[in-house]
Amino acid sequence: MTRLLLGVTLERICKAVLLLCLLHFVIIMILYFDVYAQHLDFFSRFNARNASRSHPFSNSSRPNSTVPSYGPASAEAPSPSTKPSTNQSTTEKPLQPCQETPPGLVGRLLIEFSSPMSMERVQRENPDVRQGGKYSPPDCLPRQKVAILIPFRHREHHLKYWLHYLHPILRRQKVAYGIYIINQFGEDTFNRAKLLNVGFMEALKDDEEYDCFIFSDVDLIPMDDRNLYRCYEQPRHFAVGMDKFGFRLPYAGYFGGVSGLSKSQFLKINGFPNEYWGWGGEDDDIFNRISLNGMKVSRPDIRIGRYRMIKHERDKHNEPNPQRFTKIQNTKMTMKRDGISSLQYRLVEISRQPMYTNITVEIGRPPPRLARG
Ligand SMILES: *[C@@H]1O[C@H](CO)[C@@H](O)[C@H](O)[C@H]1NC(C)=O
Ligand SMILES: *[C@@H]1O[C@H](CO)[C@@H](O)[C@H](O)[C@H]1NC(C)=O
Ligand SMILES: *[C@@H]1O[C@H](CO)[C@@H](O)[C@H](O)[C@H]1NC(C)=O
Ligand SMILES: *[C@@H]1O[C@H](CO)[C@@H](O)[C@H](O)[C@H]1NC(C)=O
Ligand SMILES: CC(=O)N[C@H]1CO[C@H](CO)[C@@H](O)[C@@H]1O
Numbered sequence: 001m002t003r004l005l006l007g008v009t010l011e012r013i014c015k016a017v018l019l020l021c022l023l024h025f026v027i028i029m030i031l032y033f034d035v036y037a038q039h040l041d042f043f044s045r046f047n048a049r050n051a052s053r054s055h056p057f058s059n060s061s062r063p064n065s066t067v068p069s070y071g072p073a074s075a076e077a078p079s080p081s082t083k084p085s086t087n088q089s090t091t092e093k094p095l096q097p098c099q100e101t102p103p104g105l106v107g108r109l110l111i112e113f114s115s116p117m118s119m120e121r122v123q124r125e126n127p128d129v130r131q132g133g134k135y136s137p138p139d140c141l142p143r144q145k146v147a148i149l150i151p152f153r154h155r156e157h158h159l160k161y162w163l164h165y166l167h168p169i170l171r172r173q174k175v176a177y178g179i180y181i182i183n184q185f186g187e188d189t190f191n192r193a194k195l196l197n198v199g200f201m202e203a204l205k206d207d208e209e210y211d212c213f214i215f216s217d218v219d220l221i222p223m224d225d226r227n228l229y230r231c232y233e234q235p236r237h238f239a240v241g242m243d244k245f246g247f248r249l250p251y252a253g254y255f256g257g258v259s260g261l262s263k264s265q266f267l268k269i270n271g272f273p274n275e276y277w278g279w280g281g282e283d284d285d286i287f288n289r290i291s292l293n294g295m296k297v298s299r300p301d302i303r304i305g306r307y308r309m310i311k312h313e314r315d316k317h318n319e320p321n322p323q324r325f326t327k328i329q330n331t332k333m334t335m336k337r338d339g340i341s342s343l344q345y346r347l348v349e350i351s352r353q354p355m356y357t358n359i360t361v362e363i364g365r366p367p368p369r370l371a372r373g
Contacts, residue, residue, distance in 0.1 A: 095141040098137060098143065102173050104172045107225065109224060111223055113161055122163045122164045125168070126355065129355060131354060132352040132353070133179030133355050136176040142175060145176045146175050146178075146231070147204075147212070148178070148216060149196055149215050149216070150180065150217070151190075151217070153183060155219070159181065162220075162221065163179070165221045167355065169229075178207065180202065180206075181357070185363075186362060189317050189365060190277075190318040193272035193286070194274040195361070196215050197271045198361050199215075199359065201340070202359050212231035212260065213261055214229055214259070215258065215261075216238075220242070221310070222258075224304045227305050227306075228300075231265070232260070235260070235261045235290050235296075237258075237298070237299050238305060238307075240300060242257060242308075248302070253284065253287045254283070255283045257307065259283075270336060270340055271340025271343070272285075272339065273285045273289075273334065273338050273339065275334070276324065277365075278320060279314070281323075281325070281327055288332070292332055347359070347362075348361055
C-alpha cells in the first residue's frame, strides 16, 4: 500500500519535473528567437561579453507590434508648396519621441573587409531603407533629421562596405537619415571640403527638414555603435581613434575623417572652405573656424570613438596640398569670404539609388599658381 503510494508520488514528481523542463525549454526558445530576430537584420558579429548587457529584454513590445510609419516628410517629391505637415500620424496613435539612448545597441563591432561584398547583398539585408538611402525609425519619433554626406570619387568598392556596415548601425541608433555621396565630376584635383559644402546645399534642397549634417569619408567604419551619429551642443568629431593612428587622436586639433555639425553650427562658420585642393588642411581650417566662432569640438570617449579604415592606395588627383600649411594660418581672414556664402558649382546629375543618393557635381579646378612668390 505505502509502496504504491510512494510510486504514485514519485510519478507525480517526475511529471512535475518534466513539465518544468518543458516550460524552461519553451521560455528558452522564446528568448532565443527573440534575440535571433533582433539580430537578424545586422550581420556584424559582436562582442559576446558586451552583448548580453544590451538586449532589451526588459521591454516586451516587439518592433512588430508597432505600426510602421515614416515620420514627417516621407514624401519623396520635393513639392515647393507643401508646408511642413504637422499630422504625420494620420491613422495611428502618435509615436513617442525616440529614447535618448537607443535601447538596441550592441557596443563593440567586428569590422572586416575580407569577405566579398555586393550592392545586391546590401540591398537584401536592408529592405526597409527607402529609395535614395533614406530611413526613419518606424517605432519612435527621432529628434533630428540627419543628412550623411560622403565626398566621393572612384571608390565604389569602399562604398559597398560603408553601406553594408552603416545602414544597420544607423538603424539601431534610431536615426532618421539620408545618405548622399557627393561625386566629383571629371579628373581635376579632388576637393573634399567643397564637395561637402555642395552636399549641404543639395541635401537641404532635397529635404529642407535636415537639421544635422554628418560628413564622413567613405573608407571609415565605426567600430562601436554607441558612437551616436547625431548632432550635439557643440560641433562633433566622431573619428577619435582610427586604426591607422593606433586608435589615438593624432593631435589635439584633429577634426578629420568623420565630423558632424548642426545646420546652425555649420552656417555660423560659413560652412567649409572651398579653396583646399588636394589632400589635407581643410579639416584643420574647419577646426579653426569652429574655435574662432567661440565653439568647442566635442568627442565621444576614446574607447567608443574607434574606427577601422579600409586600406587603399592614395587616390590619383588627390596629392597632398603643398599650400595647406600656410593656408590654415589665414582662416581668420578667409573664413568670411570663403565658404558656403561663396560656393559655386554646376550640378551634373542626381540619381537616387536604392541605398544612397548620388549627387554628381562639377566644382571646377584649382586656380593656376600665382606667378609671385
Ligand atoms: C564592453 O563595454 C565596456 C563599456 O560598457 C567597455 O569598457 C569594454 O571595453 C567592452 N569590452 C570589450 C571587450 O569591448
Ligand atoms: C517599452 O515600450 C513602451 C511602448 O510599448 C514604451 O512606452 C516604454 O517607454 C518602453 N520602456 C522601455 C524601458 O523601453
Ligand atoms: C491630418 O491632416 C489632414 C489634412 O492635411 C486632415 O484632413 C486630417 O483630418 C488630419 N488627421 C488627423 C488625425 O488630424
Ligand atoms: C554617380 O553618378 C555618376 C554620373 O552618372 C556616375 O558616373 C557614377 O558612377 C555614379 N556613382 C555611383 C557610386 O553610383
Ligand atoms: C501582428 C503583426 O503586426 N504582424 C506582422 C509582423 O511582421 C510581419 C512582417 O514584418 C507582418 O507580415 C505581420 O503582419
